[in-house]
Amino acid sequence: MSDIETPATELKAQYAAQVAADLERNTKEQExxxxxxxxxxxxxxxxxxxxxxxxxLQQTLGAESPAATSAEPAGSAAATAPVPRQALVRKTKSRNAAALKPAETAARNGTKAPTxxxxxxxxxxxxxxxxxxxLQSEPRSAAEITTGLTQAHPDRDIKSKVVRVTVEGLVAKGSVQRAKQGNSVFYTTSKTPAADTPAKQKDPTTA
Structure with a gap:
């Protein structure tokens, strides 16, 4: 009889230990x-x-609509202006400042803004x-023409080579006359009398 009760007691003890361990884990999980x-x-x-x-805050901002603020007194408009309106003012000022930059730059440089x-x-x-x-009283070389135009128009990039090609084109069209003196070539307008060219101009001392 005692031999039969011993295994049952051990099995009960094992179940009890397992239940106690499960209960402890349950408690910790709840915590x-x-x-x-x-x-x-x-x-x-x-x-x-x-x-x-x-x-x-949304309700407060929603109440500050353009229709509601337009009826406010002018003295209290600045104090009660909502944040979106202030942002709009800053954006407008920035846009106006950007538009004035060319004019301000020209004013600092002492020039007029180009239109x-x-x-x-x-x-x-x-x-x-x-x-x-x-406007010249005597023929000019291509280099002299370039120097004169550069001094008269410092804002333009005038190249001597371009001037030479252009004036030769005018010679081909008959608008400009060309005269050669030694190794130099001089140009004058076609309105200038031929006697004014270096090749045919008379020496005043021998006239």
């Missing part, structure tokens, strides 16, 4: 979950508080050469 729930509840409460604050009409009215190189030669 862990309770801690996490407390943290989540704290986060939830914080989010709910922020939600209320944001909702009140579209001024750019389109600039004379061509052909016109500049013909005008320059027409």
């Amino acid at each position: 862990r979950i309770s801690t996490e729930v407390a943290v989540l509840q704290k986060q939830l409460a914080s989010l709910q508080s922020n939600q209320v604050m944001l909702a009140n 579209a009409a001024a750019v389109t009215k600039q004379p061509t190189l052909v016109e500049l050469i013909r005008r320059h030669l027409g």
